[in-house]
Amino acid sequence: MKIALFATCIVDAMYPQTARATVKILERLGHEVIFPSGQACCGQMHINSGYMDEALPVVTNHVNAFESVAYDVAVAPSGSCVASVKHQHPVLAERCGDAALKARAEAVGAKTYELSQLLVDVLGITNAAEQLGSHFPHKVTYHPSCHGMRSLKLGDRQLDLLKSVGGIEFADLPEADQCCGFGGTFSLKNADVSSAMLDDKARNIESTGASLCAGGDASCLMHIGGGLSRTKSDTTTLHFAEILASTITEPVSVTGDILVGKAGVR
Amino acid sequence: MSNVFMGMPTLPVFGDGNLHIEETFPTAAHRELGNTQMRANLRHATHTIRDKRLKVVAELPDWEELRDAGSATKNLVMANLPALLEEFEKNFTARGGIIHWARDAHEANSIVAGLIKEQNTTEVVKVKSMATQEIGLNEYLEEQGISAFETDLAELIVQLGHDKPSHILVPAIHKNRTEVRDIFLAEMPNVDPNLTDEPRLLAMAAREHLRRKFLSAKVAISGANFALADSGTLAVVESEGNGRMCLTLPETLITVMGIEKLLPGKEDLEVFMQLLPRSSTGERMNPYTSLWTGVTEGDGPQNVHLVLMDNGRTAALADKYGRTALNCIRCSACMNVCPVYERTGGHAYGSTYPGPIGAILTPLLTGITSEENSTLPYASSLCGACYDACPVKINIPEILVHLRGEDVDSKRGEKKLPSQMDLMMKGGSWAFSSGKHLGLLEKGLPLGKLAAGRDKKIKALPGIAAGWTQSRDIPAPPSQSFRDWWKKDHTPVAATNKQEK
Numbered sequence: 001m002k003i004a005l006f007a008t009c010i011v012d013a014m015y016p017q018t019a020r021a022t023v024k025i026l027e028r029l030g031h032e033v034i035f036p037s038g039q040a041c042c043g044q045m046h047i048n049s050g051y052m053d054e055a056l057p058v059v060t061n062h063v064n065a066f067e068s069v070a071y072d073v074a075v076a077p078s079g080s081c082v083a084s085v086k087h088q089h090p091v092l093a094e095r096c097g098d099a100a101l102k103a104r105a106e107a108v109g110a111k112t113y114e115l116s117q118l119l120v121d122v123l124g125i126t127n128a129a130e131q132l133g134s135h136f137p138h139k140v141t142y143h144p145s146c147h148g149m150r151s152l153k154l155g156d157r158q159l160d161l162l163k164s165v166g167g168i169e170f171a172d173l174p175e176a177d178q179c180c181g182f183g184g185t186f187s188l189k190n191a192d193v194s195s196a197m198l199d200d201k202a203r204n205i206e207s208t209g210a211s212l213c214a215g216g217d218a219s220c221l222m223h224i225g226g227g228l229s230r231t232k233s234d235t236t237t238l239h240f241a242e243i244l245a246s247t248i249t250e251p252v253s254v255t256g257d258i259l260v261g262k263a264g265v266r
Numbered sequence: 267m268s269n270v271f272m273g274m275p276t277l278p279v280f281g282d283g284n285l286h287i288e289e290t291f292p293t294a295a296h297r298e299l300g301n302t303q304m305r306a307n308l309r310h311a312t313h314t315i316r317d318k319r320l321k322v323v324a325e326l327p328d329w330e331e332l333r334d335a336g337s338a339t340k341n342l343v344m345a346n347l348p349a350l351l352e353e354f355e356k357n358f359t360a361r362g363g364i365i366h367w368a369r370d371a372h373e374a375n376s377i378v379a380g381l382i383k384e385q386n387t388t389e390v391v392k393v394k395s396m397a398t399q400e401i402g403l404n405e406y407l408e409e410q411g412i413s414a415f416e417t418d419l420a421e422l423i424v425q426l427g428h429d430k431p432s433h434i435l436v437p438a439i440h441k442n443r444t445e446v447r448d449i450f451l452a453e454m455p456n457v458d459p460n461l462t463d464e465p466r467l468l469a470m471a472a473r474e475h476l477r478r479k480f481l482s483a484k485v486a487i488s489g490a491n492f493a494l495a496d497s498g499t500l501a502v503v504e505s506e507g508n509g510r511m512c513l514t515l516p517e518t519l520i521t522v523m524g525i526e527k528l529l530p531g532k533e534d535l536e537v538f539m540q541l542l543p544r545s546s547t548g549e550r551m552n553p554y555t556s557l558w559t560g561v562t563e564g565d566g567p568q569n570v571h572l573v574l575m576d577n578g579r580t581a582a583l584a585d586k587y588g589r590t591a592l593n594c595i596r597c598s599a600c601m602n603v604c605p606v607y608e609r610t611g612g613h614a615y616g617s618t619y620p621g622p623i624g625a626i627l628t629p630l631l632t633g634i635t636s637e638e639n640s641t642l643p644y645a646s647s648l649c650g651a652c653y654d655a656c657p658v659k660i661n662i663p664e665i666l667v668h669l670r671g672e673d674v675d676s677k678r679g680e681k682k683l684p685s686q687m688d689l690m691m692k693g694g695s696w697a698f699s700s701g702k703h704l705g706l707l708e709k710g711l712p713l714g715k716l717a718a719g720r721d722k723k724i725k726a727l728p729g730i731a732a733g734w735t736q737s738r739d740i741p742a743p744p745s746q747s748f749r750d751w752w753k754k755d756h757t758p759v760a761a762t763n764k765q766e767k
Contacts, residue, residue, distance in 0.1 A: 007748050013704070013743065016748035020748065032759065037749075045694060049670060050643075051671075058699045060699070151650060182647065185644075189733070191737070197609065223738060225741070226734075
């Protein structure tokens, strides 16, 4: 299968190892991964902040980028960006009075999957240890990000994949379904409320005794990880793609640094 | 635009009353977050109601279908509101009731005050009602020399404590029972000075206090949960029986209701009476449901009035993307599951309607250009818990985003310097609308790495970004973006798996 990777802006610029891990998993399964070079961002930050006029060129660029190349499906290692592509892009196009863009955005959205959706629903992965060779001998807890959980209805796809990783020790996160408080520019405009939500999330994570909290959205993980870092916690955050990419021969450390292998340095 | 025509001027009439908040949400939230007792009370209360709701909702195999039916019925009502209102008026009037139309809070207040004065009384008892909170009826009546006694236990606590409700269903949710005892001791006439904070004793003290009022009041004021167009029937759903007392004992009953509360007919109650109690108190059925249709000679109130109030509802109905906010049945499930509400409490929202529904309904009723109210749609991380909990499936996150758009657009014409947020969004629009632009900017990533210093953390940022670094670090950026790595270092792997999609 020919799979177009939508890296998402935050992963592209801040967490390239998450996108590399995504590529690695898919190539390990024997699929061809392409990276449409025109891609930049889903525009969610603009849309959610109410800057619709500014969001329109961002959304248009995404549609153009993922229309200009041939592929079977597109994938992104982010529930929130995929939810934006699938749900917000057509709504924005309609609001801006562009019916043609709306139809094109719907077509791109229909071919776009969040990583665990692609792995489980399309590629039939149910056991990461057996089918992907995933091995990660650490104690891990998991935060299900809101947009994946509620907009995409991912259910336990990410969680089940994580639990099937070889050597992993899994700890349930108390109040897992509670938002971490990120919310894009909410974290700036309502920084106090956002921080209060983060405090509770961080406390719950630390109570599990896990060495890291996994998740499916780099933005939420940056938020949670940033809070844990500020309080000098021993716990950190890591995208589940990196845990799935980790193998016995090419292990990934709890901080996401690839210890062995030719995938490049962080 | 909506085709609703009510014989009024065509410009939208925005709502007034207790809908205009006095300070921005972030300012109020900052203060309320410091109230640790309130936060502890709220956390306990909201989590208890949440769990109860989940349990009773899980009992119904057709819960999702019920939500769909509730949503569809309300959409139908809003699409046919003028005709349904006229049908209701005809039937209500035929049964001896009198309808009064009020365009805004002031009109509604003066109609009610006039009706009370006709009865030559200066005391009225009240059933808990959001509509009368919205218009500030108690305060208005006080100015007119009329005392209104709240008879719902929690409303009584709020009234005696000279406080404001912080929740639409449990208005004293921010108080614990010790605080309630202290309020009773200080404010309730003839209260037992040895009153403890045992809930049963508190309820008995309130009951004794209220019983005197029920038996002496000549006029009662209520709101309504539903109005049935095909019969002219009104309905109040409650837990304590105080409503039943108010609705049956006094000679005169005045109900104040927003025009959006209509349902086509009594068969619709089958759906809504399953949705409402389970979503609000987490009960299968509420203890008291009262329905009344006009006047029955020799039984119950002989003067039955209804004030049908717009107060911004027509303006909300005219908003194509926001109008489903009017479908709200005031169950409060959205605030009980909201992580923002849980931490700030209802007072931070400044309006009669707090929480997620308040963050959309308040600015829809008043118009987004109402300055402080324009901060309400941002009072959400868009986590979506409210949408999942809403019994009539109001897509609150989508309406929040829509209203943010209205807010930003409404400020575009203003001739003032762009805000930091404006500049960030303009810059972001350039950077994110082209892979080339973003790639170019990513060449600067090593600079960020440099800024992060030896511990690989960025701990302080200027301007609005300081909101981030007040409680979070940013990791040092990587030396190479994914895009760059892909171009220079990735060795393409041809597909070996011929598995078809």
